Amino acid sequence: MSSDHQHRARKRFGQNFLHDHHVIDNILAAVAAKPGDNVVEIGPGQGAITEGVLKATEGKLNVVELDRDLIPILESKFNHYPDFKIHQGDALQYDFGELVKGTPLKVVGNLPYNISTPLIFHLLSYHEHIKDMHFMLQKEVVNRLGAGPRDSNYGRLSIMVQYYCQVQPLFVVKPGSFHPVPKVDSAVVRMVPYQTLPFPAKNIKTLEKVVRQAFSMRRKTLRNTLKGTVTSEQLEALGIDPSARPETLTVEQYVKISDAVS
Incomplete structure (x- = not known):
């Protein structure tokens, strides 16, 4: 496992690695991490976004990565940052409350298409502890997240996410920005949980x-x-x-x- 190129993206993990520096810079600008922020990155892959976040936070970052084979790559790249911590495991099962420690989380991720919706619902269960979330998702999922009434994309996902968050689709990312090249367009979305829910339900x-x-x-x-x-x-x-x-x-x-x- 000496070089990055020996890590083949895995279909079962839905991996598509981002390599377009222009897109990476746009994501980092949207996330706008700064020293003192409590950032968690889900599925850092080979660290395309990780490096920029670490520089912005002066070396403090938690990452959750499922693929064991990526851990040594991430360690060799970023272990010189003392507050860089890798949590190997499934983000769908992960207790994000463990990372709060008095400072709300900024969550970042290039999410595999097959788990994006359940993972968003899992994260919404921690909405009171999350400052904001920036995700790269399938464009069609971002359209559903941001849709309003009378839009054909509007549905259960739109309503349940907008119950908890303000949703702002940011920009589209073409397939050529990834390796391997996915068959669909992607998009980046910002989700900011409300500090006070505008329409709290009794149940x-x-x-x-x-x-x-x-x-x-x-x-x-x-x-x-x-x-x-x-x-x-x-x-x-x-x-x-x-x-x-x-x-x-x-x-x-x-x-x-x-x-x-x-």
Whole structure:
């Protein structure tokens, strides 16, 4: 394992390594890490973004990497930074609360497509301890994260993420910026958890259930998709048209429905 080039990107880990310096600089500028920041990078790969973050934080960084074969590469590159720590393991199972230690986290990652949605939901469970998140994702996922009502990309992911965070799609990244070259465009997104939730639900599990049920059949009306959970009369009492489609309602309206049935 002497050189980087001997590490083949692994399909099962969904690895695509970023090598475009212009894109790397744009990501680092968006993250805007500085000394004293508590940054955690998920899936550093061969360290394309890692180096710039370490310079910005004066050497303090935690990384979570699943692929054991990458650990020696990262160690040999960055071990001269005393506060560089590698946590080998699965980010989906990782307790990010361990890293907080009184300073909220800035989370950065070029996330493998196959785990991006469950990983975002896992991180949202720590939303009170997160300052911001910057992710490289499949462009279509970023479109869904940032979509508003009446947009065809708007759905369960949009609502549950926007319940917790302000979402700002930043820029698109073409496949040629990676090795191996993925088949789809990527995009970088910024997610900033609210310090005070704008529309807190009485019961988050009920909200999740209502939203999942509403979008189980996108083309049907709320009257049909939410049958058994909420009546047309209850919807009308909340000022919501029972014949509306699921993608026309705001986050606030879904919280109203959830609170009415919880």
